[in-house]
């Protein structure tokens with residue numbers, strides 16, 4: 001039994017354009033999030049996500065269902081595009097995190113889920129200072145992630161932001177399972193140290 | 203287990219991936235090491251925080267733009283060049299070779315053609331107009347008015363304040379008009 005993604009890819013390979021449109025709809029959000037977290041630039045993330053889909057579209061006839069997951073293939077292409085992008089870009093905009101952090105409209109639904117101030121009273125969400133602290137922490141996390149070296153940033157985003165399995169991450173990053181695990185642990189330790197000033201507040 | 207080994211197992215413990223023996227060793231170290239206890243608490247807190255980062259919503263333009271670009275891709279995949287390639291059954295490098303050859307032949311023909319070469323060295327209206335300082339510089343429409351302005355020198359003087367330069371410019375324009383007229 002084929003997965004839905006594979007089935008859609010097979011239909012597209014047989015000439016059904018709508019099948020590919022459906023695939024892009026299914027995966028647009030995680031892809032944009034992955035790229036935005038990696039590059040620290042939301043606007044550019046959409047361009048890179050489009051480029052990823054276009055490359056997949058062009059190379060679709062080489063895709064073999066079952067051999068690799070559509071998702072794995074997508075992240076693999078996106079990873080390469082992100083690396084080129086970061087290399088081509090100057091340091092000046094490398095850590096442009098503001099446009100992600102200030103996009104409050106997109107975040108409002110998820111704001112309440114952020115259980116960062118676990119010890120705060122229940123009505124704390126309505127206090128402006130607390131909201132500011134949350135926003136600051138969110139910015140700090142995004143900045144800290146964007147500052148991690150590439151080999152730690154990729155697995156951390158794939159694991160903790162995208163929620164992929166270690167197995168999937170190993171395939172995308174072309175790493176052995178043990179290396180993936182130790183890199184994710186190391187990345188998290190780095191992040192913990194970078195966020196220390198904020199953790200003292202808790 | 204020492205502190206370093208405990209640290210290496212933070213993720214595994216957090217994700218319930220330690221075997222029984224390791225779990226015992228880890229937990230007994232944490233129980234007696236205040237530093238690791240504090241660091242592990244911070245570790246779990248920061249992992250939780252990054253896992254709960256809000257998701258970015260794609261903009262409303264994302265899908266329409268993508269669909270447009272994909273439609274362009276589809277059209278391009280049966281582009282003129284691909285069809286041409288199929289007709290001649292030529293590899294890409296051969297077509298490139300033919301193109302380069304044509305380009306070289308074109309360049310050689312161009313260089314040996316006197317009329318073309320000379321026309322390129324003539325001053326254009328654009329170049330002349332940049333030498334004017336007043337309102338006459340810029341668009342070709344203004345240049346057309348220049349010969350008429352030369353008759354009323356008072357008018358051009360009041361505007362530019364530089365009679366000598368203005369006069370020079372006007373002379374150049376009339377030369378250019380005559381020569382282009384002759385050429386055609």
Ligand SMILES: [Zn+2]
Nearest residue numbers: 204205235238
């Ligand atoms: Zn310790």
